[in-house]
Amino acid sequence: MVLPAAAPAADPSAEQPAAATRTHEFMLDNGMKLIVKEDHRAPVVVSQVWYKVGSSYEHGGITGISHVLEHMMFKGTKKHGPGEFSRIIAENGGRENAFTGRDYTAYFQSLEKGRLPVAFELESDRMRNLQLQQAEFAKEVKVVMEERRMRTEDNASALTYEQFNAVAFLSSPYRIPIIGWMGDLQGLTLDELHAWYRKWYAPNNATLVVAGDVDPGEVRALAERYFGPLEPDTVTPPKPRPEIEQRGVRRITVKAPAEVPYLIMGYKVPVLATAARDWEPYALEVLAGILDGGDSARLARELVRGSQIAASASAGYSLYDRQESLLMLDGAPANDHDVAALEQALRAQVAQLRDAPVTVPELERVKAQVLADRIYQEDSVFYQAMQIGQLETLGLGWERMEEYLPRIQAVTAAQVQEVAKRYLNEDRLTIAVLDPQPMDAKVRAGAAALGGGHVR
Amino acid sequence: MSVDRRGWSYVVLCLLTCFATPVAAMAPIEHWQTDNGARVYFVPAPELPMVDVQVVFDAGSARDADRAGLAQFTHHLLDQGAGGLSGDEIAARLEGVGARLSGQSLRDMAVLSLRSLVDRKYLDPALAVFTQVLTHPDFNRVDVERERERLLVGLQYAQQRPGEVAEKAFYAGLYGDHPYATPSEGTAESLKAIDRDALRAFHTQYYVARNAVIAIVGALDRAQAEALAAQLTRGLPAGERALELPPVPDLSAAAERHIPHPSTQTHILVGQPGMRRGDPDYFALYVGNYVLGGGGLVSRLSTEVREKRGLSYSVYSYFLPMARRGPFQMGLQTRNDQAAEALKVLRATLTRYVAEGPTAAELEAAKKNITGGQALRIDSNRKILEYLAVIGFYDLPLDYLETFNAKVEALTLEQVNDAFKRRLQPAHMLTVQVGSE
Numbered sequence: 020m021v022l023p024a025a026a027p028a029a030d031p032s033a034e035q036p037a038a039a040t041r042t043h044e045f046m047l048d049n050g051m052k053l054i055v056k057e058d059h060r061a062p063v064v065v066s067q068v069w070y071k072v073g074s075s076y077e078h079g080g081i082t083g084i085s086h087v088l089e090h091m092m093f094k095g096t097k098k099h100g101p102g103e104f105s106r107i108i109a110e111n112g113g114r115e116n117a118f119t120g121r122d123y124t125a126y127f128q129s130l131e132k133g134r135l136p137v138a139f140e141l142e143s144d145r146m147r148n149l150q151l152q153q154a155e156f157a158k159e160v161k162v163v164m165e166e167r168r169m170r171t172e173d174n175a176s177a178l179t180y181e182q183f184n185a186v187a188f189l190s191s192p193y194r195i196p197i198i199g200w201m202g203d204l205q206g207l208t209l210d211e212l213h214a215w216y217r218k219w220y221a222p223n224n225a226t227l228v229v230a231g232d233v234d235p236g237e238v239r240a241l242a243e244r245y246f247g248p249l250e251p252d253t254v255t256p257p258k259p260r261p262e263i264e265q266r267g268v269r270r271i272t273v274k275a276p277a278e279v280p281y282l283i284m285g286y287k288v289p290v291l292a293t294a295a296r297d298w299e300p301y302a303l304e305v306l307a308g309i310l311d312g313g314d315s316a317r318l319a320r321e322l323v324r325g326s327q328i329a330a331s332a333s334a335g336y337s338l339y340d341r342q343e344s345l346l347m348l349d350g351a352p353a354n355d356h357d358v359a360a361l362e363q364a365l366r367a368q369v370a371q372l373r374d375a376p377v378t379v380p381e382l383e384r385v386k387a388q389v390l391a392d393r394i395y396q397e398d399s400v401f402y403q404a405m406q407i408g409q410l411e412t413l414g415l416g417w418e419r420m421e422e423y424l425p426r427i428q429a430v431t432a433a434q435v436q437e438v439a440k441r442y443l444n445e446d447r448l449t450i451a452v453l454d455p456q457p458m459d460a461k462v463r464a465g466a467a468a469l470g471g472g473h474v475r
Numbered sequence: 476m477s478v479d480r481r482g483w484s485y486v487v488l489c490l491l492t493c494f495a496t497p498v499a500a501m502a503p504i505e506h507w508q509t510d511n512g513a514r515v516y517f518v519p520a521p522e523l524p525m526v527d528v529q530v531v532f533d534a535g536s537a538r539d540a541d542r543a544g545l546a547q548f549t550h551h552l553l554d555q556g557a558g559g560l561s562g563d564e565i566a567a568r569l570e571g572v573g574a575r576l577s578g579q580s581l582r583d584m585a586v587l588s589l590r591s592l593v594d595r596k597y598l599d600p601a602l603a604v605f606t607q608v609l610t611h612p613d614f615n616r617v618d619v620e621r622e623r624e625r626l627l628v629g630l631q632y633a634q635q636r637p638g639e640v641a642e643k644a645f646y647a648g649l650y651g652d653h654p655y656a657t658p659s660e661g662t663a664e665s666l667k668a669i670d671r672d673a674l675r676a677f678h679t680q681y682y683v684a685r686n687a688v689i690a691i692v693g694a695l696d697r698a699q700a701e702a703l704a705a706q707l708t709r710g711l712p713a714g715e716r717a718l719e720l721p722p723v724p725d726l727s728a729a730a731e732r733h734i735p736h737p738s739t740q741t742h743i744l745v746g747q748p749g750m751r752r753g754d755p756d757y758f759a760l761y762v763g764n765y766v767l768g769g770g771g772l773v774s775r776l777s778t779e780v781r782e783k784r785g786l787s788y789s790v791y792s793y794f795l796p797m798a799r800r801g802p803f804q805m806g807l808q809t810r811n812d813q814a815a816e817a818l819k820v821l822r823a824t825l826t827r828y829v830a831e832g833p834t835a836a837e838l839e840a841a842k843k844n845i846t847g848g849q850a851l852r853i854d855s856n857r858k859i860l861e862y863l864a865v866i867g868f869y870d871l872p873l874d875y876l877e878t879f880n881a882k883v884e885a886l887t888l889e890q891v892n893d894a895f896k897r898r899l900q901p902a903h904m905l906t907v908q909v910g911s912e
Contacts, residue, residue, distance in 0.1 A: 060522050061501075061854035093772065102782060105772045110840050112847015131850045161785030165740065169788055169808050173637055173738040276737040278631035314554070315566035324562055327621055330628040351632070354624055384571050391573025391592050394525050398855045458635065458737055 042407070042417065043235040045242070049251040050223025053242045054407050054417060056230040058400050064231035065401050066138040067127040068146070069408040072219035074199075075121040075192040075341060076257050080206070083199015084215050086119040087163050087207060092126065093117075094155040096148040101155055104141050111137050119197055122341045123412040129401065132232045139245040146220055147249050156209050164205075167198045175277035175453055183283045183451035186271050191262035191342055221252035226411040230404035262287065262343050269449040277455035279330075280358045284365060285345035287447040288438075291338045291415060300338035301426040302434040303346060303442070308385035309377050309435065310334035310348070310368065315384065317368060318350075328356045328364045341413050346443070358452050372439035376432035389427045501853050504863065504873050505697060511684035511713040515704040516863040517691045520856050524593045526693025527860045530609060530707065531868050533717040534585040534681035536659035537798070544661015548626065548669055549677045550580040553587070555618040558607030562618060565604055574601035576608070582655055583798045584868060585681070588860075593694045602706060609682065610710030614674045626666055633660065638808070641742040641909040644732055648905045649748060649802055653723050683714020690863035692856045723748045723800040731906045741814035741910025742806070745821055747903060749794040749803030752869035758882045759894035760794050765841040766833040767825070768792025768805055773840075779824045780807055786817045792825075798869065803899060811911045818906070826901040832892030846880040 045053040073085050095101040108115040113130040115138075128138040171177045181196050188194035199207075227246065229238050265287055291300045311318045311334035322329040332350035348369075352361040396402055407417040505517045536546040554576060555562040569576050574597070579586040587609060591601040633639040643658050650656035661669075689707065691700050726747050750760055761769075768776035768791045780790040787807040795801035805825065809817040833841070853859050853876065866875050 060520075061850060063850050063854045102772065102778075106840070109770060109773045110843045110847070112844055112849070112851070114848070114851060129851050131847060134847075158782070158785035162781055162788055165786070165809060166788035168740045168810065173740055175635055277635045279628060279635065313566060313570040315563060315570045319566070320563050323625075324621065327624075330625050351628060354628055380567075380571070384567070387571055387573040387597075391525075391575075391597070394523060394592060395575070395590060397523050398525070398857055400854065455635075 041235075044417070045239050047222065047243060047247055049247065049249055050221075051242075051246055051249070052226045052411065053239060053246075054226065054228050054411065055233065055235040055238045056228070056400075056403055056407060057233065057235065058230055058397075058403065059232045061400075062132045062232050063129060063400065064132045064135050064229060064233050065127060065129050065404045066135060066142065067125055067228045067404050067408050068142050069123050069125045069226045069228065069412045070219055071122075071224050071254075071256070071412050072124050072215075073120045073122045074195045074197040076219070077192065077195050077199075080203060081211055081215070082195045082203040083163070083167075083197070084203075084207060084211060085124050086198055087160060087204070088212055088215055089117045089119045089124050089126075090159050090163055091151060091156060091212060092145055092149060094152065094159065095150050096144050097150060098144055098148065099141065101152075104145065107137065107141060113138070121193060121195075121197060123409065125408055125412075127401075127404075135229070135233065135238070136241055136245070139241055143245040143249060146222065146225065146246070149216055149220070151209055151212055151216065153209050156212065160204060160207060163198070164201065167201060167204065171196070171198065172201075175273075175275040175455070176281050178275050179273040179281055179451050179453040180283060182271060182273050183285065183449060186269050186451070187285050187287075187345060187449035188262055190260060192257075192260050193262075193340075193342060193344065217252075219254065221254055222246055222249045223251040224254040226408060228404045228408045228411070230400045230407070260342075265447050265449075268445050271449075271451050272454050273451060274454045274456050276458045277453060278458065279351050280455055281351050281453035282349060282358050282361050282365070283451045284348045284362070285449050286369075286443050287343060288336065288346045288442045290340040290342070290344050291419070292341055292413060293343050298426070298430070298434060299438050301423075302430050302438045303336050304338055305382070305385050305427060305430045306372060306377075306435050306438060307334050307336040307346060308388065309372070309381050312385050312388055317371075317381075318348075321368070322350070322361075322364050326364065327353055328360055329353060332361070332365070339409055339413055339415065345449075362450065369439070369443045372436065373443060376436045379432070382430075382432055382435075386428055389424060393424050501859060501876075504866070505700075506867075506873060507701065509684060509689075509704050509708045511708055511711060513684040513687040513689055513704065513708045513711070514867050515689045515691065515700070516867045517695075517697070517700045517704075518859050518863060519695060519697070519700075520692050520859070521694045523856070524694055525590065525856070526593045526598065526691065526695055526703075527588065527590050527856050528605070528693075528703065528707070529586060529588045529690040529860050529864045531587075531688045531690070531864050532585045532682055533583070533686045533798075533868070534677070535581045535583045536657050537582050537654040537720055538677070538681060538717060539654070539657045539659075539661075542661075542669055542673060543657045543665040544626070544659070545665075545669055545673060545677050546585060546681075547580040547659050547661065548623070548666065549674050550578060550585045550587075551622055551626065552614055552618060552674060553578070553612045554608050555622060556613040556615045557604075558611040559613070560604065560607060565608065568604045569601055572597040572600050574605075576605065580659060582659060586864070602703065606707050606710060609707060612678060614671045614678075616671060619671050619674065623666055623669075626660065627663055630660060630663055630666070637736045637738040637740065637742045637909045640734055640736060641744050641806075641907050644734055644907045644909070645744045645746065645802070645804065645905065648730055648732055648907060649726070649746065650723065653799075654720055655723065655797070655799065655801075680714070681717060682711065684708050684711045685714050685716045687711070688864060688867035690860050690867060692860045692863065720799045725900075726903045726905060729903055729906070732908070734907070734909045735911065736909045738910050739811065740808045741811050741817075741908050742808045743814060743818055743821065744804055744806045744907045745818075745825070745904050746802050746804040747899065747905060748800040750796050750898065751798060751800050752796045752865075753871060754796060754800075756894040756898060757796065759886055759891045760898060762838070762841050762845060762883055762886055763833060763891040763895050764792055764794055765845060766837045767828050770841065770844060775824055775828060776805065776807075776821065779820050780817060784816075784820065786813055786820065790821075796869075814908060814910060818908070822901065822904075825899070825904075829895050829899050829901055832888060832895060835888060838886070838888055838891060842883055842886070845883050849876075849880055852876075
């Protein structure tokens with residue numbers, strides 16, 4: 020049986036941005052949460068199952084296991100053989116896939132609205148009945164290693180980021196790359212996957228998000244029918260593994276075959292889940308928008324077009340994380356400048372944020388963009404479901420989504436300066452520099468074989 | 476139905492009867508021309524208070540002639556200074572009202588897109604700037620020099636990416652002397668030789684009303700959409716539509732190219748000239764390719780290369796329909812020491828598929844996926860906008876989307892087999908490999 024855990028998101032007569040986009044929340048008896056977002060613009064539905072598990076739940080030796088398990092979730096149950104999940108969704112005209120993050124693993128299907136039961140039937144089956152087979156695992160882990168080679172080993176910027184991240188965080192599990200270290204992938208066993216699946220894949224550790232042209236009551240009944248019978252399990256939430264206090268700047272060099280130098284800088288900053296002062300994450304969000312909220316933001320205006328020190332430069336921050344995170348800056352120097360000059364220029368930008376309040380037009384611009392983006396996001400049913408799933412899985416609750424706009428609108432120039440002063444300082448900074456090595460294929464061939472551990 | 480290119484101003488060519496069978500929640504496409512000959516395609520979408528506008532010129536890199544990179548360089552400069560506004564001012568004015576300007580420079584097309592709130596206090600300033608960007612780019616010397624340097628860094632960056640190196644070599648090998656062979660991003664040498672006069676001349680010739688298609692989706696009525704299109708194009712001369720590109724010749728023999736690269740994987744591309752937009756074999760090849768390598772994890776290539784052997788994370792085949800025959804391409808990436816094995820599987824899968832065609836069950840599954848997914852193809856304003864631009868740019872019939880499923884359903888096994896046998900020659904494929912020995 021399903022009990023409604025909350026009334027519809029807001030008074031229907033109140034200021035809803037679009038025609039009928041109400042959100043409904045239900046709790047199944049087995050502890051699985053269901054959230055339905057109505058969007059009746061097109062006769063489609065998106066179904067997403069979010070599990071509270073990701074790379075930040077892992078530890079040394081089994082890094083990448085959440086992502087490998089995500090791949091294995093397509094390899095069959097007692098009822099449906101390997102690959103059958105994808106075949107059935109495809110024959111129903113659907114699109115499907117999955118993604119793994121630091122704090123979540125999610126599975127999704129997009130379908131014509133009438134075919135939601137097809138997704139529920141398959142998704143509920145693999146939540147508890149996955150058949151992990153050695154032969155399938157042996158092949159699939161090779162696929163994941165190829166994925167790692169493509170995304171990371173052969174991408175100098177990604178390689179630099181991965182090592183930057185592992186140095187920026189020492190005790191926090193955010194140091195773990197989502198795809199896992201190659202050595203850990205090589206040592207991964209079927210038993211470890213079994214244990215990981217049993218530990219985290221239970222209805223009471225999952226959130227089902229459905230968005231589209233659906234009736235909330237009907238979705239609830241369907242969810243009860245397919246997911247309701249699943250037995251809950253004991254799920255022990257991960258222990259907090261806070262980052263130790265950083266004591267001084269950290270700096271690394273990454274050598275890799277490349278043509279263009281690259282620089283990453285990151286400052287330790289709070290996120291919504293960790294902030295002592297709850298306005299701070301919103302002020303940091305605005306701060307990132309002042310630096311890089313488009314082509315008129317400071318980095319593009321002053322470093323790319325103005326001084327022309329940077330060929331490209333960007334800044335980023337996300338307030339939706341489970342643990343303390345980073346405000347990041349990165350860029351490539353223009354051809355007649357070096358990485359040191361770019362670093363100086365970026366540091367000067369940071370100093371400027373500490374030393375002087377941002378201007379009114381800049382603040383207004385960021386707020387106008389956030390306001391507009393709020394509307395633009397409604398164009399994608401998938402994105403709406405994503406936001407809900409992410410906030411729920413982080414334990415923040417989807418209602419925080421509704422707070423975003425007013426909280427951003429309330430940020431003042433003084434608050435932006437205050438977070439800059441408090442957090443954007445030397446002792447919280449990590450820097451990584453990509454030092455391009457010659458692109459001679461033969462020189463690398465040996466090194467790569469060693470690094471990848473695949474010596475023939 | 477063909478679309479008149481010259482005479483008809485403000486005439487709706489598509490009538491409501493196009494929509495006798497309801498497919499999905501999308502209003503009928505409305506079509507007209509501006510006074511100076513730009514072709515406009517409009518679908519009202521009143522649900523959200525926003526509008527998307529896409530302007531497409533036949534000004535892609537196929538028009539580069541002997542100056543590789545000219546089309547992309549020109550496109551890149553448009554918002555760096557226009558109508559006397561600096562790049563800073565253009566960005567500030569657009570972003571100050573929450574508008575999003577984006578663009579793409581392809582082989583066939585130069586694309587500019589604007590997304591804005593529909594409230595006049597936001598939309599009007601955004602449109603004013605967008606109009607200047609389209610019609611009066613300044614090509615200031617300082618901007619040209621700076622962006623040239625940035626494009627050169629972009630070229631260097633591409634060289635460190637094995638996938639991009641392979642793609643470039645693939646087009647060069649596939650198209651020989653045809654304009655599609657030109658690298659869209661140019662070469663270091665060609666970029667250095669392009670001056671402001673060349674950029675201006677390119678803009679003057681190709682960024683003209685008769686060479687433009689405008690797609691609009693959003694919370695406007697017909698009169699507002701007409702006014703919007705008229706405003707955007709008023710500053711453009713009528714000009715002339717670009718000449719048709721020459722036909723693409725077949726590859727006369729197999730060709731292989733191996734480019735050394737310090738990567739841990741070898742990127743493999745195999746293909747030949749495929750089909751054009753409006754091709755008589757379009758549906759047979761599109762549906763047939765779903766079975767071969769288009770259908771994600773359930774395709775034959777995915778089954779053979781990834782599921783059975785674990786050789787590659789990504790493996791695919793596609794036909795990219797263009798104004799002239801775009802590529803048929805199969806691709807994968809695998810650990811260097813497995814490249815030979817993977818290539819063998821790729822080729823064997825193709826050869827067998829061309830010889831035997833899909834099974835009845837495979838064709839049925841493909842049809843179910845494609846027809847069953849119709850609603851998903853047009854479930855957002857953004858997706859509808861892309862369809863409008865393609866329908867307009869390639870002169871596809873206005874009922875393209877409505878008749879799509881029926882044409883897929885009507886295909887027989889024999890038609891698909893026959894099309895693959897006629898259109899693909901496994902013995903005459905171009906193979907590009909980028910990686911270490």
